[in-house]
Amino acid sequence: MGLFLRxxxxxxxxxxxxxxxxxxxxxxxxxxxxxxxxxxMPDTQRQWQRLESALSAEARAGHLSRGRLLPRLALxxxxxxxxxxxxxxxxxxxxxxxFLTARGEQLRVLLPDSSEVLLNHTSTLTFDRxxxxxxxxxxxxxxxxxxxxxxxxxxxxTTDVASIHVxxxxxxxxxxxxxxxxxxxxxxxxxxxxxxxxxxTLTLARGNMVRGVRGAVPDAIGKIGFADYPGWTQGxxxxxxxxxxxxxxxxxxxxxxxxxxxxxxxxxxTITGILEGRDGRSALSTLCLxxxxxxxxxxGVFVLx
Numbered sequence: 001m002g003l004f005l006r007x008x009x010x011x012x013x014x015x016x017x018x019x020x021x022x023x024x025x026x027x028x029x030x031x032x033x034x035x036x037x038x039x040x041m042p043d044t045q046r047q048w049q050r051l052e053s054a055l056s057a058e059a060r061a062g063h064l065s066r067g068r069l070l071p072r073l074a075l076x077x078x079x080x081x082x083x084x085x086x087x088x089x090x091x092x093x094x095x096x097x098x099f100l101t102a103r104g105e106q107l108r109v110l111l112p113d114s115s116e117v118l119l120n121h122t123s124t125l126t127f128d129r130x131x132x133x134x135x136x137x138x139x140x141x142x143x144x145x146x147x148x149x150x151x152x153x154x155x156x157x158t159t160d161v162a163s164i165h166v167x168x169x170x171x172x173x174x175x176x177x178x179x180x181x182x183x184x185x186x187x188x189x190x191x192x193x194x195x196x197x198x199x200x201t202l203t204l205a206r207g208n209m210v211r212g213v214r215g216a217v218p219d220a221i222g223k224i225g226f227a228d229y230p231g232w233t234q235g236x237x238x239x240x241x242x243x244x245x246x247x248x249x250x251x252x253x254x255x256x257x258x259x260x261x262x263x264x265x266x267x268x269x270t271i272t273g274i275l276e277g278r279d280g281r282s283a284l285s286t287l288c289l290x291x292x293x294x295x296x297x298x299x300g301v302f303v304l305x
Contacts, residue, residue, distance in 0.1 A: 104256030255280035
């Protein structure tokens with residue numbers, strides 16, 4: 001009985017070692033064959049030829065015995081089929097296009113229907129180019145100015161707090177810090193936002209604006225208070241009842257600078273007006289005029305006091 005157990009144990013050990021050898025050889029062979037593969041979608045017949053050539057070379061070099069060649073070829077064939085199927089599935093999946101801007105950047109994007117989108121700083125625009133002809137839809141974070149071409153089909157802008165439906169118009173969308181703002185400079189849009197379980201839809205005409213926060217009923221429709229709205233497309237920053245803290249955050253992101261508010265009582269002060277500036281320093285100079293404060297620059301940081 002003891003001899004039988006030893007023989008069975010030895011046989012199992014040899015089988016395990018052989019299987020481990022199979023896996024190591026296949027990994028080496030597969031990498032060798034893959035090194036010569038093209039970057040485009042593979043020709044299946046050519047892939048099989050490369051794999052067979054690699055296996056034959058291994059056999060001639062003595063790394064594979066005849067008894068192990070056929071099982072390894074069958075296993076490699078199964079792995080190859082799985083790889084080809086995986087590549088085909090990846091190729092068939094829609095790949096949305098994504099545009100994004102960093103601090104201090106702006107970007108103009110031409111959509112497939114010739115509509116134009118101007119992205120403000122720290123913003124993203126995502127859409128599916130292949131499906132755009134049948135469903136004109138984009139997703140936005142941050143701020144974007146739209147000039148939508150009239151085609152007769154709806155155009156939808158989705159955000160994580162509200163959605164906008166238009167046909168052909170010009171409008172601005174801003175979504176930052178759980179709040180949103182939509183202002184229309186031409187045409188008519190519909191804004192749908194959360195109001196509990198039942199979303200609320202508002203219709204905005206030219207010169208109208210609406211604001212709101214995540215999950216709440218939108219504010220009443222108001223009027224755009226600036227002739228140069230939205231301002232940032234013309235090198236200006238418009239503020240209406242905005243805290244100095246939020247104004248400084250906008251200047252930081254717009255011009256990629258750092259600002260420190262030394263006086264804590266200044267943070268909650270609100271301002272209404274237009275900041276014009278070619279850079280962070282000039283924009284802060286205008287802010288100082290509006291608030292009656294001063295600024296200084298030290299160690300790479302603008303200090304407002």
